[in-house]
Amino acid sequence: MDEKHLQKTLEEINVPTPDDNVKKRALNLALAEFETVQKKNEKTFQGFSLLSRLIPGSNKNTGRETMKNRKLIYGGMATAMAVVLICGVSVQQFTTGSYKKQQSADETALATLNKAALAPEAKEELFRDRAAQKYTPPLEQHTDQGAVQSDESSAISPPPQPIMPMARTGAPAEMTMMMAESGAAGVSMSYQIPDYEIMPSPGYHEEGRDKFGDFEENIIKTVSTEPVSTFSIDVDTASYSFVRRQINEGVLPPKDAVRIEEMINYFDYDYEPPETKVRPFKPTVTIVPSPWKDGNKLLHIGIKGYDIAPDEKPRSNLVFLLDVSGSMNAQDKLPLLKNSMKLLLETLSPDDTVAIVVYAGAAGTVLEPTKASDKNKILQALDQLSAGGSTAGAEGIRQAYQLAGNNFDKEAVNRVILATDGDFNVGISNPEELKDFVERKRKSGVFLSVLGFGQGNYNDHLMQELAQNGNGVAVYIDSLSEARKVLVEEASATLFPIAKDVKIQIDFNPEMVAEYRLVGYETRHLNREDFNNDAVDAGDIGAGHTVTAIYEITPVGGKRAVEDSRYAVKTEDTKVHTDFSNEYAFLKIRYKLPDEETSNLITTPVTTENERDNLLTNTCSTTEDCVSSANDDVRFSVAVASFGQLLKGSKYSGKLDYDGVIDMAQQARSADEFGYRAEFINLVRLAKSAAALQKN
Amino acid sequence: MNDITLIKRAVKGDKRAFEALLQENYDVMFKMAFKYCGNRQDAEDITQDSCIKLARALASYKFQAAFTSWLYRLVLNCAKDFYRKKKPEAVLNDSHIGAINAEAEIKTYANEILAQVYALPENEKSALILVMSDGYTHAEAAIIMDCKESTVSWYIHEARKKLNILIEKEPHHG
Numbered sequence: 001m002d003e004k005h006l007q008k009t010l011e012e013i014n015v016p017t018p019d020d021n022v023k024k025r026a027l028n029l030a031l032a033e034f035e036t037v038q039k040k041n042e043k044t045f046q047g048f049s050l051l052s053r054l055i056p057g058s059n060k061n062t063g064r065e066t067m068k069n070r071k072l073i074y075g076g077m078a079t080a081m082a083v084v085l086i087c088g089v090s091v092q093q094f095t096t097g098s099y100k101k102q103q104s105a106d107e108t109a110l111a112t113l114n115k116a117a118l119a120p121e122a123k124e125e126l127f128r129d130r131a132a133q134k135y136t137p138p139l140e141q142h143t144d145q146g147a148v149q150s151d152e153s154s155a156i157s158p159p160p161q162p163i164m165p166m167a168r169t170g171a172p173a174e175m176t177m178m179m180a181e182s183g184a185a186g187v188s189m190s191y192q193i194p195d196y197e198i199m200p201s202p203g204y205h206e207e208g209r210d211k212f213g214d215f216e217e218n219i220i221k222t223v224s225t226e227p228v229s230t231f232s233i234d235v236d237t238a239s240y241s242f243v244r245r246q247i248n249e250g251v252l253p254p255k256d257a258v259r260i261e262e263m264i265n266y267f268d269y270d271y272e273p274p275e276t277k278v279r280p281f282k283p284t285v286t287i288v289p290s291p292w293k294d295g296n297k298l299l300h301i302g303i304k305g306y307d308i309a310p311d312e313k314p315r316s317n318l319v320f321l322l323d324v325s326g327s328m329n330a331q332d333k334l335p336l337l338k339n340s341m342k343l344l345l346e347t348l349s350p351d352d353t354v355a356i357v358v359y360a361g362a363a364g365t366v367l368e369p370t371k372a373s374d375k376n377k378i379l380q381a382l383d384q385l386s387a388g389g390s391t392a393g394a395e396g397i398r399q400a401y402q403l404a405g406n407n408f409d410k411e412a413v414n415r416v417i418l419a420t421d422g423d424f425n426v427g428i429s430n431p432e433e434l435k436d437f438v439e440r441k442r443k444s445g446v447f448l449s450v451l452g453f454g455q456g457n458y459n460d461h462l463m464q465e466l467a468q469n470g471n472g473v474a475v476y477i478d479s480l481s482e483a484r485k486v487l488v489e490e491a492s493a494t495l496f497p498i499a500k501d502v503k504i505q506i507d508f509n510p511e512m513v514a515e516y517r518l519v520g521y522e523t524r525h526l527n528r529e530d531f532n533n534d535a536v537d538a539g540d541i542g543a544g545h546t547v548t549a550i551y552e553i554t555p556v557g558g559k560r561a562v563e564d565s566r567y568a569v570k571t572e573d574t575k576v577h578t579d580f581s582n583e584y585a586f587l588k589i590r591y592k593l594p595d596e597e598t599s600n601l602i603t604t605p606v607t608t609e610n611e612r613d614n615l616l617t618n619t620c621s622t623t624e625d626c627v628s629s630a631n632d633d634v635r636f637s638v639a640v641a642s643f644g645q646l647l648k649g650s651k652y653s654g655k656l657d658y659d660g661v662i663d664m665a666q667q668a669r670s671a672d673e674f675g676y677r678a679e680f681i682n683l684v685r686l687a688k689s690a691a692a693l694q695k696n
Numbered sequence: 697m698n699d700i701t702l703i704k705r706a707v708k709g710d711k712r713a714f715e716a717l718l719q720e721n722y723d724v725m726f727k728m729a730f731k732y733c734g735n736r737q738d739a740e741d742i743t744q745d746s747c748i749k750l751a752r753a754l755a756s757y758k759f760q761a762a763f764t765s766w767l768y769r770l771v772l773n774c775a776k777d778f779y780r781k782k783k784p785e786a787v788l789n790d791s792h793i794g795a796i797n798a799e800a801e802i803k804t805y806a807n808e809i810l811a812q813v814y815a816l817p818e819n820e821k822s823a824l825i826l827v828m829s830d831g832y833t834h835a836e837a838a839i840i841m842d843c844k845e846s847t848v849s850w851y852i853h854e855a856r857k858k859l860n861i862l863i864e865k866e867p868h869h870g
Contacts, residue, residue, distance in 0.1 A: 003856075005805070005806075005809060006809060006813075006828065006856075006859065007828050008806075009806040009809045009810060009813075010813070010824065010825060010828040010829035011828070011829055011831075012806070013730075013731050013734075013810070013829055015726075015727045015730045015731065016730070016736055018722065018723055018726040018740075018743070019736075019740065022740045022743075022744070023722050023726075025744065026718075026722065026740075026743055026744035026747045026748075027715065027718050027719070027722065027747060029744060029747065029748050030714075030718055030744075030747035030748045030750060030751045031711060031714065031715055031718075031751070033748045033751040033752065034706075034711060034714050034751035035711065036751075037751055037752050038709045038711075326711055
């Protein structure tokens with residue numbers, strides 16, 4: 001070979017200009033990885049590296065294929081089913097046949113798809129599935145050192161290129177032609193993808209790193225062995241917003257994200273309000289037939305907190321602690337947070353003070369305590385915020401509390417409001433230490449509330465615990481309308497506590513009730529002896545809050561789930577006082593007024609007078625009969641509880657399915673001023689579709 | 697801002713600096729990758745892998761070698777991994793040879809030479825491209841390839857030998 005020619009050829013290798021879109025995508029991916037690496041360096045390992053999440057195969061079968069399911073749902077159910085079927089066929093051929101055969105299977109499938117004139121998204125699906133098979137998922141890799149020197153350490157597998165949508169520029173037609181030309185001869189197909197979707201934006205996080213504490217559903221207890229049930233109330237609503245968001249994206253939420261009590265308590269119920277501030281709430285008890293198991297009943301407890309009249313509202317001393325780290329750089333995070341804050345500003349009285357502390361790479365005060373009347377100054381400070389840098393939450397927390405402390409007003413509500421997507425990395429990185437800190441500060445009179453934003457990196461567990469330790473609520477804000485609900489409509493509930501350490505204890509009458517099961521509140525369980533112990537912390541109630549708890553009970557004589565022990569003492573021998581013969585149970589509520597340290601007690605018997613014959617209205621025939629139906633609030637909360645149980649895959653749902661939930665909720669829409677109940681019904685419909693897809 | 701400053705900042709966690717560094721070097725990396733594999737598709741993939749890899753590996757750059765050399769080594773490693781992962785049949789079918797025709801419209805003879813070059817064993821191909829196409833000295837190529845200078849010389853020698861033999865088999869080009 002001619003040396004000169006070789007030299008010339010090699011020197012003149014014609015390198016094309018890089019494609020801008022491809023470059024952009026590579027940069028974005030690298031930046032996202034960069035963030036992941038930075039986070040990993042700063043703290044202990046907290047999840048999967050970005051790469052493994054981007055390779056299609058690796059998150060298959062996790063039940064979280066957001067893109068896939070969303071597309072399918074929006075493409076229409078019928079379409080979706082067809083695609084799933086066809087994919088199924090070609091998958092089978094692939095596993096048994098050769099590479100070439102797989103290609104022709106592709107074509108057959110695609111031809112079928114074209115004939116059916118399906119939505120372009122459907123075709124993407126096909127390729128996505130194919131792509132998932134072509135590439136093997138890489139092994140997780142954590143070596144940062146010497147990555148370049150050693151071949152082994154550079155385990156990067158090919159990027160999932162074919163999964164990028166190709167439908168954007170009318171490509172499907174061209175592509176089909178290309179493939180028709182290549183025929184079944186097995187000429188390699190080269191997809192020229194005209195327009196890449198820039199998938200991950202900087203700071204993008206695929207789902208699957210959201211952290212939820214895991215818990216088991218409450219089990220059935222027998223009254224003879226455990227007659228008393230105790231739990232702390234929970235007015236958080238974060239779970240419902242998170243679940244809603246996931247379902248709206250076409251996936252069922254992870255089971256641990258579903259906390260039934262938070263879903264129920266998301267909605268406002270029109271329970272009878274208490275008259276005075278001193279006895280700040282009133283329980284409303286109803287017993288209805290259980291929709292989950294014939295013969296069982298539901299014991300429904302609704303509590304309405306005292307609502308402060310506008311002129312009674314105490315002054316607020318608020319310090320906002322805002323996360324402006326790089327991960328907040330997404331439309332549903334920092335920008336939403338800013339807008340939410342602006343909404344909240346509207347509800348404050350001119351006398352209230354607002355301060356803002358931000359934390360990212362470093363923590364800093366961006367707004368010294370400022371009167372709400374000086375709105376421009378506050379808005380200006382808000383507008384200047386931008387996301388960048390890593391998260392130093394703990395340092396920020398110290399500063400925020402310091403500001404709140406400096407400006408402490410005994411008469412006012414002193415509260416730190418933390419807004420974040422959930423990561424605290426620097427400073428007090430130990431969650432336990434952080435919780436202790438918040439708890440100490442709570443005792444000094446500064447409370448903490450948590451507003452959660454975004455997803456993918458959402459640390460639900462820590463947020464819940466922080467809010468609980470800080471006597472505040474944890475809410476999840478996924479949209480501006482949610483921000484409105486929490487910060488405007490329910491501002492007084494969010495800001496002004498009317499009672500703290502609220503505990504509920506139910507003492508079941510063994511003569512009437514054989515078994516019981518508390519729906520939800522798994523994470524709020526208390527021991528029997530904690531009820532009277534004022535040192536034990538529990539949940540708080542804000543002004544006008546409603547709290548609902550539901551027990552499913554099996555009356556004595558009903559079909560029991562748990563058998564008595566052979567040696568158990570027969571009930572006859574321990575005959576309860578006859579005066580209680582119409583009492584199902586005895587309800588006790590303990591609470592402390594916000595500025596007091598000793599608890600008060602509210603009690604009420606649950607009797608047959610509280611019983612309603614029907615849960616649903618359409619099961620009654622005569623007017624007289626219908627009077628004895630449960631009211632809309634009870635019905636609706638039971639519908640929400642049923643939905644929660646279905647989402648959790650509860651074994652206690654019985655024959656009730658999504659349609660049953662929709663039917664029940666339809667009969668309970670009441671006034672529904674803001675449309676939350678209507679939205680719920682839609683959500684159940686979406687979940688039904690998502691569940692059907694997940695089964696396939 | 698020069699690369700060194702950017703690297704130092706990026707290693708400290710400055711995302712903007714890292715982004716600037718990528719902006720600055722993407723084209724160079726793409727060029728390296730393209731020369732190694734000879735087709736756009738693979739070059740894009742390899743470059744993307746390299747960018748992601750850079751996010752993880754940057755901290756291990758110790759400012760001893762020139763950054764470009766270090767980067768080249770990273771791209772070459774990514775390229776090797778890329779082909780190791782790719783199915784052998786896929787490599788044969790749609791990788792180099794066909795792609796050269798479509799991508800770089802160079803004349804037939806050069807095309808054939810390139811086809812032969814791309815058929816060489818990895819290290820010989822890398823050495824040949826580094827020295828004859830990029831104009832690195834054997835010593836510089838050795839740094840990039842993380843081997844001894846004499847080894848580079850040996851690779852080039854072997855490559856030449858193979859190319860000669862292969863080409864002589866085709867009397868048409870003599």
